[in-house]
Amino acid sequence: MSTSLIQKYNVPGPRYTSYPTVPYWEEQTFNLDHWKSALKRAFQESNQNEGISLYIHLPFCESLCTFCGCHKKVTKRHELEQPYIEAVLKEWDLYCELLNEKPQIKEIHLGGGTPTFFSVEHLQQLIKGILSKADVADQHEFSFEGHPNNTTKAHLQALYDLGFRRVSFGVQDYNLAVQKAIHRVQPFENVENVTNWAREIGYDSISHDLVFGLPFQSLEDVLYTIEKTKSLAPDRLAFYSYAHVPWIKGNGQRGFKDHDVPKDHVKRKLYEEGKKRLLEYGYHEIGMDHFALEQDAMFQSFKQGKLHRNFMGYTASKTKVMIGLGISSIGDNWYSFSQNEKNLEDYYARLENDEIPVFRGHVLSSEDLIIRQHILNLMCTFKTSWQDQALYFPQIAEVLMQLEEMQNDGLLQIKGQELTITEQGIPFVRNICMAFDLRLKRKIPSTQIFSMTI
Structure with a gap:
């Protein structure tokens, strides 16, 4: 590389x-x-x-x-x-x-x-x-x-x-x-x-x-x-x-x-x-x-x-x-995420009150569900497609424009309505997924909250 x-x-x-x-x-x-x-x-x-x-x-x-x-x-x-x-x-x-x-x-x-x-x-x-x-x-x-x-x-x-x-x-x-x-x-x-x-x-x-x-x-x-x-x-x-x-x-x-x-x-x-x-x-x-x-x-x-x-x-x-x-555990039911109390004493206290000890979470929007599937496809199969109307989203043209440079660098191929990550592109799969991450693009962090991709 x-x-x-x-x-x-x-x-x-x-x-x-x-x-x-x-x-x-x-x-x-x-x-x-x-x-x-x-x-x-x-x-x-x-x-x-x-x-x-x-x-x-x-x-x-x-x-x-x-x-x-x-x-x-x-x-x-x-x-x-x-x-x-x-x-x-x-x-x-x-x-x-x-x-x-x-x-x-x-x-x-x-x-x-x-x-x-x-x-x-x-x-x-x-x-x-x-x-x-x-x-x-x-x-x-x-x-x-x-x-x-x-x-x-x-x-x-x-x-x-x-x-x-x-x-x-x-x-x-x-x-x-x-x-x-x-x-x-x-x-x-x-x-x-x-x-x-x-x-x-x-x-x-x-x-x-x-x-x-x-x-x-x-x-x-x-x-x-x-x-x-x-x-x-x-x-x-x-x-x-x-x-x-x-x-x-x-x-x-x-x-x-x-x-x-x-x-x-x-x-x-x-x-x-x-x-x-x-x-x-x-x-x-x-x-x-x-x-x-x-x-x-x-x-x-x-x-x-x-x-x-x-x-x-x-x-x-x-x-x-x-x-x-258990403490800090994250749950996923496809439509929403949840995370348990991270502090042991808080976890015990919630259970003593007969409460499921969830302290935060997220309900996925219809857009979230589509983007989630694309990112899952890329992470698990190194390819994705928006040919199916259920996986189409209005910002796909913007995403493809952002991916154009990666395609020129030989990291991926886009043919019709399908994207495939090349052998050379596999180490950059996180970067490719980021192009689909609409939430990240709408609100870029002001401080570093993620590890480096490479």
């Missing part, structure tokens, strides 16, 4: 796990009743056909990883586990009462924080409590994020017995200097152990999360990490760009200096050379930052045009309803 293209398009931009993006939610016109009404509508439309998804946020971490942008609570007090599990189950009870029909669960994802901060017994209590009030879809996908330093074989076995078949391990980088800078020291042997245990137990899909652009990280570090990863042969990989947003996360990303972080063409070379190596090893690019072997369900979903993207990232199947449980 040319340095000139990187310099030209390396601007702050959303990662598009939703549209509208969270900074553009119309919170002032949203209330909990809007969320409940839209949720019941979407649930009635989809429960029997495709089921629902649950994202459960387990926020506790024993130490702070300074590269992390997730909402977490750093503590070593494991006595916090039980009251939190009880609160999440009460929140689920409130949703079950609202829906007034037994949910069919298609997906569960345990994220964090560190889900494996919790004991085996508490995770069993949580999942058994959830499933006691629901049916499980035949082709369900239950997954969780495991920390290689504290995930035990007992964790893996217990969750497998409860229907989990996919696990993701955070690796980041194997260079000790990089690990120390991000406060995430974990030997290769720990990752090797949990990967082998998961494979022995029978997990269908094992994923490793790698990150490029970390402080002090060199090209040799990235390639070495990929070599070590290849030896374990995970079924899928996330190869994320480190999002340096210290203005949002404060001291959480101030364990190093700004000049310690690779930038621009230096950072992009880490990705380009890393991607090249992954492709040589049989991994296929399936959406932004994600790679999978051919046998993995994510690759099959991508080939069939069924890949989906939401606040959990890429998923192999789509559900209209995603309910977020």
Whole structure:
């Protein structure tokens, strides 16, 4: 990739796990009743056909990883586990009462924080409590994020017995200097152990999360990490760009200096050379930052045009309803978004008053729904079309004019009423989506609120 293209398009931009993006939610016109009404509508439309998804946020971490942008609570007090599990189950009870029909669960994802901060017994209590009030879809996908330093074989076995078949391990980088800078020291042997245990137990899909652009990280570090990863042969990989947003996360990303972080063409070379190596090893690019072997369900979903993207990232199947449980969790029922209280005490207080603990959200307009579909198409299939009248919007001519320069740069092709992102354009998918982002164009931020796109 040319340095000139990187310099030209390396601007702050959303990662598009939703549209509208969270900074553009119309919170002032949203209330909990809007969320409940839209949720019941979407649930009635989809429960029997495709089921629902649950994202459960387990926020506790024993130490702070300074590269992390997730909402977490750093503590070593494991006595916090039980009251939190009880609160999440009460929140689920409130949703079950609202829906007034037994949910069919298609997906569960345990994220964090560190889900494996919790004991085996508490995770069993949580999942058994959830499933006691629901049916499980035949082709369900239950997954969780495991920390290689504290995930035990007992964790893996217990969750497998409860229907989990996919696990993701955070690796980041194997260079000790990089690990120390991000406060995430974990030997290769720990990752090797949990990967082998998961494979022995029978997990269908094992994923490793790698990150490029970390402080002090060199090209040799990235390639070495990929070599070590290849030896374990995970079924899928996330190869994320480190999002340096210290203005949002404060001291959480101030364990190093700004000049310690690779930038621009230096950072992009880490990705380009890393991607090249992954492709040589049989991994296929399936959406932004994600790679999978051919046998993995994510690759099959991508080939069939069924890949989906939401606040959990890429998923192999789509559900209209995603309910977020736990502090800071985001829910999505296609017609509206909601986010739970971020503060643990506020979350508990709302539940004690028998209230679903949503504190903000957004109701999607008819225009939002059209733009959302275009951005989903681009992020999941690298193409979109407005030939169908349902996906036409009046500003499409303006969008195409903005994309003309990208087409001249070889990043995309527009033929008739269809847009296709080229191989060269895939790293710029966020920039291409931004051309469709009408809310962003109408109100350009006065300060930087997004990470850089490249």
